[in-house]
Amino acid sequence: MKIEVPIVSAFVDGDAGGNPAGVVLNAEQFSSEQKQKIAAAVGLSETAFVSPSKSADIKLEFFTPTQQIAHCGHATIATFSFLKQNGLLVRDRSSKETIDGLRSVNMESDSAYMEQRTPRFEKLSEDDLQATLQSLGLAADDLIKGAEPMLVNTGNSFVVIGIRDSKTIKGLKPDFDLIEKLSESLDLIGFYVFSLDGVGDGRDAGARMFAPRYGILEESATGMAAGPLACYLREQLGMQKHEFTIEQGRWMATPSPSVINVRLTIGNDNGIENLFAGGRGSIKEVVHLDL
Numbered sequence: 001m002k003i004e005v006p007i008v009s010a011f012v013d014g015d016a017g018g019n020p021a022g023v024v025l026n027a028e029q030f031s032s033e034q035k036q037k038i039a040a041a042v043g044l045s046e047t048a049f050v051s052p053s054k055s056a057d058i059k060l061e062f063f064t065p066t067q068q069i070a071h072c073g074h075a076t077i078a079t080f081s082f083l084k085q086n087g088l089l090v091r092d093r094s095s096k097e098t099i100d101g102l103r104s105v106n107m108e109s110d111s112a113y114m115e116q117r118t119p120r121f122e123k124l125s126e127d128d129l130q131a132t133l134q135s136l137g138l139a140a141d142d143l144i145k146g147a148e149p150m151l152v153n154t155g156n157s158f159v160v161i162g163i164r165d166s167k168t169i170k171g172l173k174p175d176f177d178l179i180e181k182l183s184e185s186l187d188l189i190g191f192y193v194f195s196l197d198g199v200g201d202g203r204d205a206g207a208r209m210f211a212p213r214y215g216i217l218e219e220s221a222t223g224m225a226a227g228p229l230a231c232y233l234r235e236q237l238g239m240q241k242h243e244f245t246i247e248q249g250r251w252m253a254t255p256s257p258s259v260i261n262v263r264l265t266i267g268n269d270n271g272i273e274n275l276f277a278g279g280r281g282s283i284k285e286v287v288h289l290d291l
Contacts, residue, residue: 001291005042008078010258011221011279017249017257019221020284021075022047023082027061032068034291039063041289045216048075050083056095056102058083066215069189070100071155073114073223073260073277080105080112081281103155106276113263113278114223116154119231123150124159128182132159135178136193142168144196147237151186152228154275158192160225160232166198169208170251176212183213190216192225194246203259204244205229208251220249221258223277230262231272242266 009018022042027035027049039047046062046069053059060079062072076096083089084107092107096114104115124132132149133139138161143149147162159182163169172193183190190211199206207229209222230244242264249258260279267273 003038003289003291005038005047005287005289006082006283007044007285007287008082008281008283010074010077010081010281011223011248011260012282013247013257013259015282017220017255018282019074019219019249019256019258020044021072021078022287023075023079024049027051035061035063036068038289038291040065042287045219046072046075048072048079050079053097056097057089057091059097061099064214064216068099069156069214071098071224073226074221076105076114077112077223077279078281080107081110082283084110084112085283108278111278111280113276116224116227116275116277118154118274119228119235119272120153121150121232121235123148128186131178131182132161132191135175135182136161136172136191137175138163138168144237150232150236151188152232154224154227154231156189156224157187158189158225158228159186160229161191161193162237163193163195164197166195166206166251169193169195169206172208174210176210176217179210180212183211189214189224192222192229194229199247202245203247204233204239204241205246206250207246207248209248218252220252220256221260221279222248223260223279226260226262227275227277230264230275234264234272
């Protein structure tokens with residue numbers, strides 16, 4: 001069987017960069033094993049599979065080259081951008097069904113914003129904290145003052161780590177075996193490492209994402225991690241804003257600049273009630289596969 005897989009870069013910065021994802025339509029015809037095979041053949045960090053849903057506008061499943069995951073930010077943005085640009089999405093207020101529930105997705109012109117859950121914060125044990133620093137070759141003095149690394153979850157779990165200066169974050173040499181081991185023990189997608197230093201005008205932070213547990217050494221835009229980071233910046237670092245702009249991908253060995261916007265809904269108690277992370281998607285190419 002021959003199939004076409006559009007490749008869509010999500011969270012593009014201007015007209016370039018972004019994080020590419022495969023988008024497979026009419027995915028109800030494929031078994032889970034076939035979807036995993038397709039994702040491996042596409043070879044990107046995630047591929048999205050679109051099927052009909054009885055409870056939302058579409059059903060979305062996400063596969064890395066090695067396994068299925070519950071959510072993927074950039075593949076969601078890629079999918080909804082592709083559907084909108086090809087006249088396959090009739091409403092700007094849309095929704096997706098995933099393996100662990102329903103989420104809203106709102107379109108604003110050619111940008112998509114996906115809903116994430118209220119954040120949950122968890123401190124690391126001293127052993128896990130020391131192992132985290134070791135895995136990145138960091139000392140405590142390299143961290144932003146007052147920015148204790150923490151596990152943050154808005155649908156997926158990430159360890160968020162703030163680094164004092166951009167020179168250090170650019171020069172990281174991660175121990176991917178140790179990061180994978182920690183990600184397994186803490187049930188993480190991966191490490192989201194950020195700095196407030198050296199970012200572009202109007203940007204709140206720059207980040208790098210390491211997820212070897214899912215076959216991703218580093219990726220250029222991670223919407224499901226930018227949401228937790230925005231919550232961390234507000235709740236842990238006291239940045240009292242409702243909207244954050246996160247850049248990612250500029251500090252990779254092969255740069256692919258990306259930008260992710262995160263909007264927080266703040267309740268009467270000044271706590272975060274919900275959030276939406278979004279950006280633009282751009283169709284880059286179509287890959288043809290023999291299944």
